[in-house]
Amino acid sequence: MTRRKTPSGPQLDTEQLLHAYRTMRTIRAFETRVGQEFEKGTIPGFTHLYSAQEAIATAVCMNLLDSDYIGSTHRGHGHSIAKGCDVKGMLAEIMGKATGLCKGKGGSMHVADLSKGMLGANGIVGGSAPLCVGAGLSAKTRGTRGVAVSFIGDGGSNEGVVFESMNLAVVLKLPVLFMYENNGYGEATGFSYAVGSGDISGRAGAFGMPAEKVDGKDFFAVYKAVKVAVERARDGGGPSAIEAMTTRFGGHFVGDPQLYRAKGEVEQLRREMDCITEFVDRVLKDKSVTRKALQQIDTEVDALIEEAVEEALAAPYPAPEELFTDVYKTY
Amino acid sequence: MPKKTIREVIHDTIQDEMRRDPTVILMGEDVAGGAGCSGEDDAFGGAFGFYKGLVGEFGRERIIDTPISEAAYIGAAAGAALTGLRPIADLQFFDFLGVCFDQIYNQMAKFRYMFGGKSDTPLVLLSLVGAGLRCGAQHSQSLHPQVTAVPGLKVVMPENAYDTKGLLLTAIRDDDPVLFLLHKLQFENACEVPDEEYLIPFGQASFPREGTDVTIVAFSAMVQKAVAVADRLQQEGISVEVIDPRTTSPLDEEAILESVEMTGRVVIVDEAWERCSVAADIASIVARKAFGALQAPVMTVTAPHTPAPFSPVLEDLYIPSEDDIERAVREVVAYRR
Numbered sequence: 053m054t055r056r057k058t059p060s061g062p063q064l065d066t067e068q069l070l071h072a073y074r075t076m077r078t079i080r081a082f083e084t085r086v087g088q089e090f091e092k093g094t095i096p097g098f099t100h101l102y103s104a105q106e107a108i109a110t111a112v113c114m115n116l117l118d119s120d121y122i123g124s125t126h127r128g129h130g131h132s133i134a135k136g137c138d139v140k141g142m143l144a145e146i147m148g149k150a151t152g153l154c155k156g157k158g159g160s161m162h163v164a165d166l167s168k169g170m171l172g173a174n175g176i177v178g179g180s181a182p183l184c185v186g187a188g189l190s191a192k193t194r195g196t197r198g199v200a201v202s203f204i205g206d207g208g209s210n211e212g213v214v215f216e217s218m219n220l221a222v223v224l225k226l227p228v229l230f231m232y233e234n235n236g237y238g239e240a241t242g243f244s245y246a247v248g249s250g251d252i253s254g255r256a257g258a259f260g261m262p263a264e265k266v267d268g269k270d271f272f273a274v275y276k277a278v279k280v281a282v283e284r285a286r287d288g289g290g291p292s293a294i295e296a297m298t299t300r301f302g303g304h305f306v307g308d309p310q311l312y313r314a315k316g317e318v319e320q321l322r323r324e325m326d327c328i329t330e331f332v333d334r335v336l337k338d339k340s341v342t343r344k345a346l347q348q349i350d351t352e353v354d355a356l357i358e359e360a361v362e363e364a365l366a367a368p369y370p371a372p373e374e375l376f377t378d379v380y381k382t383y
Numbered sequence: 384m385p386k387k388t389i390r391e392v393i394h395d396t397i398q399d400e401m402r403r404d405p406t407v408i409l410m411g412e413d414v415a416g417g418a419g420c421s422g423e424d425d426a427f428g429g430a431f432g433f434y435k436g437l438v439g440e441f442g443r444e445r446i447i448d449t450p451i452s453e454a455a456y457i458g459a460a461a462g463a464a465l466t467g468l469r470p471i472a473d474l475q476f477f478d479f480l481g482v483c484f485d486q487i488y489n490q491m492a493k494f495r496y497m498f499g500g501k502s503d504t505p506l507v508l509l510s511l512v513g514a515g516l517r518c519g520a521q522h523s524q525s526l527h528p529q530v531t532a533v534p535g536l537k538v539v540m541p542e543n544a545y546d547t548k549g550l551l552l553t554a555i556r557d558d559d560p561v562l563f564l565l566h567k568l569q570f571e572n573a574c575e576v577p578d579e580e581y582l583i584p585f586g587q588a589s590f591p592r593e594g595t596d597v598t599i600v601a602f603s604a605m606v607q608k609a610v611a612v613a614d615r616l617q618q619e620g621i622s623v624e625v626i627d628p629r630t631t632s633p634l635d636e637e638a639i640l641e642s643v644e645m646t647g648r649v650v651i652v653d654e655a656w657e658r659c660s661v662a663a664d665i666a667s668i669v670a671r672k673a674f675g676a677l678q679a680p681v682m683t684v685t686a687p688h689t690p691a692p693f694s695p696v697l698e699d700l701y702i703p704s705e706d707d708i709e710r711a712v713r714e715v716v717a718y719r720r
Contacts, residue, residue, distance in 0.1 A: 158499065162497040189463050213486075220456060223450055378499060
């Protein structure tokens with residue numbers, strides 16, 4: 053296939069644009085279905101959906117290789133899909149099935165696939181920051197030119213360990229990107245209340261690294277900013293921080309009545325802050341891709357999700373003896 | 384055979400392993416010292432000088448001084464272990480567990496299980512426990528029960544230089560997170576240590592004294608005291624067996640139970656507090672699994688339920704003494720139903 057440069061972004065050809073679309077659509081369809089399945093009772097525990105933030109995970113991970121690392125959050129399905137985790141394995145995991153990526157022992161908040169450089173969703177807010185500093189240290193020590201990206205929410209940005217981690221990454225000049233996703237809410241508390249300075253990237257910059265804010269619903273803006281940061285990290289230029297301004301179409305968790313949101317707020321955001329709509333409008337307008345190609349992807353994604361759900365529902369739960377395995381390597 | 388102190392064994396073993404395996408790194412606060420200063424490089428070599436000289440051989444890329452940020456660098460050690468390194472993270476005092484506990488019990492301990500057995504976390508967290516240096520309540524605690532309680536962690540408490548070498552080699556090569564806890568009063572203790580490599584498996588107790596009348600299970604700095612009591616009582620014809628489990632997790636239950644089956648009497652000696660402790664845990668195991676053999680109540684000798692005091696007069700009372708141990712042994716020996 054010939055790679056044709058498009059006006060949508062100097063680095064992206066049609067194939068890459070379609071990949072971006074497929075990834076975002078897969079995340080949206082996955083999350084929508086997970087929400088429905090959760091309400092039906094086929095998914096145990098609690099689960100946090102990524103809908104509205106798809107452009108961020110997708111743009112970040114399109115700048116990464118399998119040998120690069122990401123550390124995720126409790127809202128981690130989108131990051132996992134974008135980093136290449138198997139959708140069927142993920143759905144089975146979230147349903148607690150033996151065929152899950154982590155044999156059903158991790159669940160929604162601990163989906164991981166080390167073979168894809170996905171170091172796990174994390175049930176501890178801000179939890180991925182020090183782990184990714186370590187992964188960056190590992191890449192630097194082993195001379196792999198690898199990069200580690202820590203996804204952190206606006207809520208997580210207030211955790212002390214995140215501050216410590218940013219300082220440590222700067223001191224050791226590690227190939228780490230602190231990727232803040234500011235969706236405006238930490239659980240049921242607004243960002244404008246909880247982040248005292250009102251400026252996460254400014255705070256990160258004060259640690260001594262390049263930091264910038266980007267429009268999180270603009271795939272191309274995120275892609276461009278991340279590309280610069282990742283290349284800098286790969287070339288030994290040390291850590292960076294990016295704060296992507298975004299929103300959350302759902303609640304903190306599925307089932308959250310969202311009483312803290314204004315009436316009509318979500319509907320308005322869905323109209324004005326949908327990163328997928330914005331992406332589609334742009335690539336169709338500049339004719340980088342055809343509507344038919346996008347529709348083809350829609351069909352394929354919907355079929356994949358349907359198949360993944362059916363297979364996960366039919367899959368067996370872990371055998372009772374699995375309770376006792378994988379605590380230690382040898383017992 | 385050459386005599387070496389625990390301090391020398393720590394230094395030499397880490398040096399050997401770093402020469403053997405390029406993925407082994409050492410990180411922590413002042414593991415070299417002197418960074419960003421205009422005086423001597425390698426000014427500390429660790430808070431107690433264990434690592435002096437290593438930075439000269441391996442450089443600051445592998446002997447990594449971190450800011451005073453325990454949560455970040457212990458978490459980073461976990462992340463590095465997950466991605467191909469074998470970090471040794473030095474935590475100057477185990478009391479600082481409080482500021483990095485999340486990284487230990489929520490992160491490193493659970494990776495293997497949460498990820499369905501598809502990850503290794505080969506990490507050694509080396510730290511110091513125990514009272515006796517007049518350091519007060521925040522630098523004198525024995526917090527090994529807090530980590531022994533957590534599935535996924537291994538906890539090693541060597542009490543002599545020979546064991547330290549064999550256990551540290553095992554720890555560094557282990558694919559699970561290991562907490563390697565030395566007692567502050569012990570690292571100048573010397574004994575014969577072979578130059579050649581030997582590994583001591585975890586979960587295998589040693590028997591510093593064999594005896595038939597009463598069993599003492601002792602940990603860390605308490606082992607020497609238990610041995611002193613055993614030797615003293617031997618002269619009166621009381622035969623005391625001293626067991627040093629060496630690791631609290633995994634725990635060599637079998638060695639303890641076999642001994643209690645023979646003696647029928649047990650005293651458990653540990654410097655940690657008793658409530659929810661390793662001592663209480665072993666007492667419970669013995670009560671459940673060797674009930675029929677017991678000829679006296681299970682006794683424990685531990686620190687009292689108080690913070691570690693500063694004043695030397697009070698601290699000496701706080702630390703379990705040979706007299707405390709001897710009193711407990713005499714009590715179980717004299718016990719009649």
